[in-house]
Amino acid sequence: MSMKESQRSQLKAREAAAAARVAKAAMQKSRATISIAKEADEETRAKLEALQDKLGDLQEAVLLTGAHDDMEEIETALAMLPTELEKLRTRGYAFRSFLENKVQVLAGQWDETHERALREIQKRTRELEGESDEAESALRQAAVGRPALVSRADGAISTLESKVNAARSAIAAMYSTLKENVNQTRGQVEEIRWLLDQIDEASFDLHPAEDPVLACEAQYMETEKEGPKGVLYLTDERLIFERKEKVTTKKVLFIATEKETVQELVLEVPVGQIDESKAQDKRKFLGHKEMLELLFAPEADLSGATIRLHGGARNEDWNALIGRVKSGEIDKERARPKDQAVVEAARSAPTKCTTCGATLPAEIVRGQREITCQYCGTVIRL
Numbered sequence: 001m002s003m004k005e006s007q008r009s010q011l012k013a014r015e016a017a018a019a020a021r022v023a024k025a026a027m028q029k030s031r032a033t034i035s036i037a038k039e040a041d042e043e044t045r046a047k048l049e050a051l052q053d054k055l056g057d058l059q060e061a062v063l064l065t066g067a068h069d070d071m072e073e074i075e076t077a078l079a080m081l082p083t084e085l086e087k088l089r090t091r092g093y094a095f096r097s098f099l100e101n102k103v104q105v106l107a108g109q110w111d112e113t114h115e116r117a118l119r120e121i122q123k124r125t126r127e128l129e130g131e132s133d134e135a136e137s138a139l140r141q142a143a144v145g146r147p148a149l150v151s152r153a154d155g156a157i158s159t160l161e162s163k164v165n166a167a168r169s170a171i172a173a174m175y176s177t178l179k180e181n182v183n184q185t186r187g188q189v190e191e192i193r194w195l196l197d198q199i200d201e202a203s204f205d206l207h208p209a210e211d212p213v214l215a216c217e218a219q220y221m222e223t224e225k226e227g228p229k230g231v232l233y234l235t236d237e238r239l240i241f242e243r244k245e246k247v248t249t250k251k252v253l254f255i256a257t258e259k260e261t262v263q264e265l266v267l268e269v270p271v272g273q274i275d276e277s278k279a280q281d282k283r284k285f286l287g288h289k290e291m292l293e294l295l296f297a298p299e300a301d302l303s304g305a306t307i308r309l310h311g312g313a314r315n316e317d318w319n320a321l322i323g324r325v326k327s328g329e330i331d332k333e334r335a336r337p338k339d340q341a342v343v344e345a346a347r348s349a350p351t352k353c354t355t356c357g358a359t360l361p362a363e364i365v366r367g368q369r370e371i372t373c374q375y376c377g378t379v380i381r382l
Contacts, residue, residue, distance in 0.1 A: 040145030047150060048142060055139055055157050061164045062128040064121050067171045070179060071117060077182050078107050084189050089335060091196050094211040097335040102185055109178050117174045124167040128160070135160045198231050202242060203263045209339035210237045213330060214321060216313035220266050221306040228266060232307055234318070236325055239274060241267040241307065267305055273297040277322045279315035290315040353378055
């Protein structure tokens with residue numbers, strides 16, 4: 001999005017906010033007050049008071065402030081997203097190159113929808129204000145307590161309620177899909193921001209030219225029910241689990257009085273050494289567990305691992321993403337290219353052990369940064 005487009009979007013956001021404030025100010029003055037006749041019996045009085053409260057709520061709803069709020073939220077999000085994305089790129093996030101175009105397309109769609117939605121709100125508000133006046137007039141006439149007039153007021157207020165609900169639905173339908181896509185995009189941006197925040201705090205360093213892809217809260221399952229909690233990372237080279245949790249260091253009468261954060265690297269494996277990844281749902285009463293079952297190649301330090309995903313992360317998504325990183329398909333989403341010097345270093349890896357001269361494995365898997373000679377144990381850095 002260009003600077004001019006961004007400024008226009010921010011201007012529209014301010015206009016939407018101003019419209020919402022005007023609507024809310026009008027709402028505070030719109031509630032009707034009626035004087036119920038003293039001679040009305042207790043049942044009729046209770047009925048009229050209930051109708052007055054209902055009408056008051058509807059007179060506020062007539063101004064369709066919810067739609068104004070929705071429009072203000074969409075405008076603000078679309079105005080802020082380009083700047084937020086630029087910050088994430090500056091911090092080094094290399095993937096999801098589609099986001100910039102996605103935001104631009106959403107802004108273009110909103111340009112087309114915004115004016116139509118605003119005109120529809122104004123049109124519906126005028127119509128509903130007329131219906132509201134009729135309902136208020138019917139209620140004022142019913143204040144004398146006559147049953148027939150009370151019944152007529154009840155019908156008029158119910159009709160107004162139906163028309164308010166219909167107006168809300170019709171207007172929401174004009175932008176509901178776009179709003180959903182804007183919120184989804186905001187969620188993607190927030191995922192990236194959280195990932196980069198975790199990387200900044202991590203106990204490990206990224207390799208030169210290694211780019212993080214995604215992270216989520218997770219648990220490394222040492223048994224079926226227990227294991228350390230922390231963060232699962234996927235980069236374009238490694239799958240990493242870092243323990244990051246508060247543990248009790250002192251108790252008094254079974255009550256924790258002191259805690260400290262334990263942060264340590266538990267698992268790291270080159271993505272090329274992930275032989276198999278399976279999404280497993282373990283269903284229990286009142287919910288289910290999102291599990292990843294991982295099997296590693298023989299040359300990996302571990303044969304496999306079981307990870308439970310937390311924080312709303314879906315194991316199917318992670319399983320698919322691991323596959324895309326392994327295959328290199330993730331590179332299609334790059335916003336900036338991989339450092340070719342690092343790529344060439346892996347391609348020109350030695351074929352002979354520098355100590356004993358044995359032939360080394362010919363294949364260097366994705367993410368591998370060293371080779372260990374199986375004969376003499378020499379570690380050769382790539």
